[in-house]
Amino acid sequence: MVAPNLAAPDTAVRNLLRTCPLCEAACGLELTVDSQDRVTGARGDKLDPFSKGFVCPKGASFGQLDGDPDRLTEPMVRDRATGAWRTVGWAEAFDLIAARIPAIRAEYGAQAIALYLGNPNAHTVAGTLYAPALIRALGTKNVFSASTADQMPKQVACGLMFGDPLAVPVPDLDRTDYVLMLGANPLESNGSLCTAPDFPGRLQALRARGGRLIVVDPRRTRTAARADEHLFVRPGTDAYLLFGIVHTLFAEGLTDVGIAVAGLDEVRAAAAEFDPETVAARTGVPAETVRRLARELAAAPTAVVYARIGTCTAEFGTVTQWLVDVINVLTGNLDTPGGAMFATAAVRGIVRTKPFRPGRWRSRVRDLPESMGELPVATLIDEITTPGDGQVRALITAAGNPVLSAPSGARLDAAFAGLDFMVSLDCYLNETTRHADVILPPPRPVQSPHYDFALLQFAVRNYARFSPPLVPLGDRPSEAAVYVRLAAAVSGLPHNPATDYDPLAAFDELVLDTTLRQAGVEQRRHELTGSTSTEQRLDLMLRLGPYGEWNGGHLNLRTLLDNPHGLDLGPLRSRLAEVLRTASGTVELAPAALLADLDRLRARFATAPAEMVLIGRRHLRSNNSWMHNAPRLVGGTNRCTLQIHPDDIARLGLGERALVKSAAGSVTVPIEPTDSIMPGVVSLPHGWGHATSSQQVARQHAGVNANALTDDSVLDVPSGNAVFNGVPVSVTPA
Numbered sequence: 078m079v080a081p082n083l084a085a086p087d088t089a090v091r092n093l094l095r096t097c098p099l100c101e102a103a104c105g106l107e108l109t110v111d112s113q114d115r116v117t118g119a120r121g122d123k124l125d126p127f128s129k130g131f132v133c134p135k136g137a138s139f140g141q142l143d144g145d146p147d148r149l150t151e152p153m154v155r156d157r158a159t160g161a162w163r164t165v166g167w168a169e170a171f172d173l174i175a176a177r178i179p180a181i182r183a184e185y186g187a188q189a190i191a192l193y194l195g196n197p198n199a200h201t202v203a204g205t206l207y208a209p210a211l212i213r214a215l216g217t218k219n220v221f222s223a224s225t226a227d228q229m230p231k232q233v234a235c236g237l238m239f240g241d242p243l244a245v246p247v248p249d250l251d252r253t254d255y256v257l258m259l260g261a262n263p264l265e266s267n268g269s270l271c272t273a274p275d276f277p278g279r280l281q282a283l284r285a286r287g288g289r290l291i292v293v294d295p296r297r298t299r300t301a302a303r304a305d306e307h308l309f310v311r312p313g314t315d316a317y318l319l320f321g322i323v324h325t326l327f328a329e330g331l332t333d334v335g336i337a338v339a340g341l342d343e344v345r346a347a348a349a350e351f352d353p354e355t356v357a358a359r360t361g362v363p364a365e366t367v368r369r370l371a372r373e374l375a376a377a378p379t380a381v382v383y384a385r386i387g388t389c390t391a392e393f394g395t396v397t398q399w400l401v402d403v404i405n406v407l408t409g410n411l412d413t414p415g416g417a418m419f420a421t422a423a424v425r426g427i428v429r430t431k432p433f434r435p436g437r438w439r440s441r442v443r444d445l446p447e448s449m450g451e452l453p454v455a456t457l458i459d460e461i462t463t464p465g466d467g468q469v470r471a472l473i474t475a476a477g478n479p480v481l482s483a484p485s486g487a488r489l490d491a492a493f494a495g496l497d498f499m500v501s502l503d504c505y506l507n508e509t510t511r512h513a514d515v516i517l518p519p520p521r522p523v524q525s526p527h528y529d530f531a532l533l534q535f536a537v538r539n540y541a542r543f544s545p546p547l548v549p550l551g552d553r554p555s556e557a558a559v560y561v562r563l564a565a566a567v568s569g570l571p572h573n574p575a576t577d578y579d580p581l582a583a584f585d586e587l588v589l590d591t592t593l594r595q596a597g598v599e600q601r602r603h604e605l606t607g608s609t610s611t612e613q614r615l616d617l618m619l620r621l622g623p624y625g626e627w628n629g630g631h632l633n634l635r636t637l638l639d640n641p642h643g644l645d646l647g648p649l650r651s652r653l654a655e656v657l658r659t660a661s662g663t664v665e666l667a668p669a670a671l672l673a674d675l676d677r678l679r680a681r682f683a684t685a686p687a688e689m690v691l692i693g694r695r696h697l698r699s700n701n702s703w704m705h706n707a708p709r710l711v712g713g714t715n716r717c718t719l720q721i722h723p724d725d726i727a728r729l730g731l732g733e734r735a736l737v738k739s740a741a742g743s744v745t746v747p748i749e750p751t752d753s754i755m756p757g758v759v760s761l762p763h764g765w766g767h768a769t770s771s772q773q774v775a776r777q778h779a780g781v782n783a784n785a786l787t788d789d790s791v792l793d794v795p796s797g798n799a800v801f802n803g804v805p806v807s808v809t810p811a
């Protein structure tokens with residue numbers, strides 16, 4: 078054995094900068110990369126003007142996630158007869174797909190092929206810029222994504238109120254005096270639809286400057302424990318609570334609407350029946366508290382209501398999200414500093430000319446409405462298992478794990494086994510991708526470029542940062558190239574590169590041409606820079622954006638490359654007139670589609686609440702289903718347990734494990750007694766249930782699939798969103 082020469086420094090070790098792609102906070106990271114291109118360390122980038130050195134345990138484990146030995150490095154093909162996997166070359170993998178998908182479409186039509194796009198697509202350049210090419214190529218209405226298991230209620234509510242589902246106002250965290258937060262736990266999640274690195278620090282700063290934080294949650298979470306006040310609320314009843322606040326604002330003459338709105342009288346009328354006394358019995362929040370919240374929101378110099386996943390993935394998700402912004406409007410806090418504001422990202426989102434309209438088409442089996450080009454993921458199972466014209470026979474999943482994340486997860490597991498053909502674009506062989514015929518692995522994050530096209534639209538401060546790939550790709554295709562080649566393969570177009578043909582560059586050239594022409598700047602094509610066609614597209618979008626060089630500003634790709642720690646673009650600014658796309662040209666305070674959902678809300682009010690309901694939970698060292706394979710992130714408090722109040726344990730005579738049953742299924746799970754949860758409520762984290770995964774570490778901490786319990790037959794009607802919180806269950810000794 079040769080002793081390592083410790084005296085000679087490894088000159089190939091370098092510190093490199095990159096945005097963290099692991100959650101919505103978009104923190105700057107400083108990575109240590111060794112001579113073998115392995116990431117051996119990750120710290121917060123102190124010079125990032127937005128995250129200022131903040132890092133969480135996931136970001137600090139970037140190296141373990143990036144270098145996970147279970148990550149797939151080559152395409153995998155499954156032999157259907159034996160179930161055995163073999164690795165194949167890229168050309169062969171795409172040839173196989175090209176041989177099957179077009180044939181299935183020719184025989185059964187375009188609807189026979191479904192697409193599911195998972196959450197990490199929101200965190201990759203490939204998912205944002207190139208997944209749309211695959212959607213277009215497939216031409217199917219059966220497009221599903223994690224959005225209808227997540228934020229679609231917010232987008233539908235904003236679409237109806239502001240005319241644009243991407244116009245989502247965010248709390249102006251750094252300037253507000255008062256935050257009423259419902260169904261969010263940013264101390265664990267670091268926030269969502271609110272890009273705010275070091276969310277915990279920002280909340281601490283709010284309180285330090287004399288502001289107040291009120292948290293409404295059925296659990297006393299870490300966020301609640303740090304708030305000025307925590308209010309326990311019965312799961313699924315936030316709409317009643319918010320209506321109680323709206324009622325009080327009108328009843329006590331506390332409204333102060335400083336902007337042009339339509340529908341004020343209709344909102345007042347809708348809130349009339351939900352007086353604080355009436356709603357208190359249902360929500361568990363006393364009437365006097367509801368009144369006080371209304372008065373405090375109205376009296377605070379600036380205030381904002383912010384509600385997230387606990388209120389979105391609930392039976393009245395869209396109505397709740399609507400009421401959040403109704404209150405922001407009624408208290409004069411929409412589009413004003415310290416209130417709920419719209420970010421001005423350096424790259425524009427999709428520019429919409431007509432008002433948002435949901436339900437342009439409907440799902441085949443359950444007749445559920447499309448929103449933003451997608452059908453509710455809760456009905457993917459029905460489309461696969463219900464025979465008839467248009468039945469889904471082939472599926473492509475990209476960066477998604479619906480077996481663990483969709484409401485019908487456990488049933489999807491069985492349904493996927495019955496598909497004629499399945500392709501997964503994914504870095505792991507896991508609970509979902511094990512059903513694929515072909516798995517196409519993306520490169521490691523450190524080999525991929527990063528720009529937060531989506532998340533910076535929801536940032537609490539205007540900011541931009543670009544990270545080029547830090548480690549060469551070698552002979553693997555980028556994830557962008559995989560998307561484009563997949564799109565070509567399913568279309569029967571040339572999908573493999575040749576000496577004179579690069580599918581990715583050809584696609585980008587087309588996009589560049591079209592965009593240049595539409596913007597009337599074809600003659601400036603030569604000014605674009607970028608070492609890849611993807612970078613040239615980013616350069617063009619930056620130049621045409623609100624701060625862009627071709628738009629009276631200074632920003633282009635070069636500016637971002639010259640500022641590798643990121644660029645601060647200033648505090649949020651009022652810009653409602655720019656974002657509004659409603660027919661009336663004003664904020665629609667009482668959209669007909671939402672008023673129409675109130676009958677359902679009233680009907681639920683008239684029925685007795687379930688005795689015991691299930692809610693979800695997130696842990697700091699976890700992210701949905703796919704980070705349980707990093708040894709640093711599993712174990713300790715990050716475990717799949719059922720949180721339950723000691724009174725319920727005594728009442729139900731529970732021991733160490735419990736059998737939890739819902740209308741959809743059952744699981745047996747260890748219980749975790751805690752008085753931080755309301756009696757009558759139990760909480761189970763999602764993303765577990767790894768018994769069938771090929772991820773070695775995850776399998777040792779398998780846990781159970783919470784989505785064996787969530788019921789795909791119950792939906793938030795206006796958005797079709799899945800319901801994960803407030804699921805009626807029974808809990809008995811196991």
Ligand SMILES: Nc1nc2c(c(=O)[nH]1)N[C@H]1C(S)=C(S)[C@@H](COP(=O)(O)OP(=O)(O)OC[C@H]3O[C@@H](n4cnc5c(=O)[nH]c(N)nc54)[C@H](O)[C@@H]3O)O[C@H]1N2
Nearest residue numbers: 195196197226227476477478482502693701702703763801
């Ligand atoms: N019960 C319950 N269910 C829930 C929720 C809940 O609160 N409770 N939350 C919902 C929410 S908010 C969400 S967002 C969804 C998430 O739903 P999904 O997106 O379906 O689930 P993830 O666990 O995020 O799966 C991500 C997949 O992408 C792969 N992956 C990771 N990085 C990359 C990459 O860079 N490229 C590619 N191609 N693949 C990658 C991983 O291996 C994994 O298979 O779950 C939803 N499900």
Ligand SMILES: Nc1nc2c(c(=O)[nH]1)N[C@H]1C(S)=C(S)[C@@H](COP(=O)(O)OP(=O)(O)OC[C@H]3O[C@@H](n4cnc5c(=O)[nH]c(N)nc54)[C@H](O)[C@@H]3O)O[C@H]1N2
Nearest residue numbers: 260262266269312313385386387695696697699700701802
């Ligand atoms: N560490 C970690 N970070 C993550 C993720 C993760 O899995 N782990 N996932 C990422 C993703 S995809 C998302 S979408 C975001 C989500 O980010 P958040 O919205 O902050 O999500 P959670 O941390 O699940 O917090 C939701 C809270 O809602 C509460 N709740 C449940 N039901 C109700 C209800 O009916 N009413 C009210 N008022 N509260 C309720 C729960 O007790 C919980 O505390 O987090 C992201 N960040």
Ligand code: SF4
Nearest residue numbers: 097100103104133136
């Ligand atoms: S908070 Fe999110 S973005 Fe920041 S380091 Fe953690 S995982 Fe990464």
Ligand SMILES: [Mo]
Nearest residue numbers: 196223227269
């Ligand atoms: Mo999410």
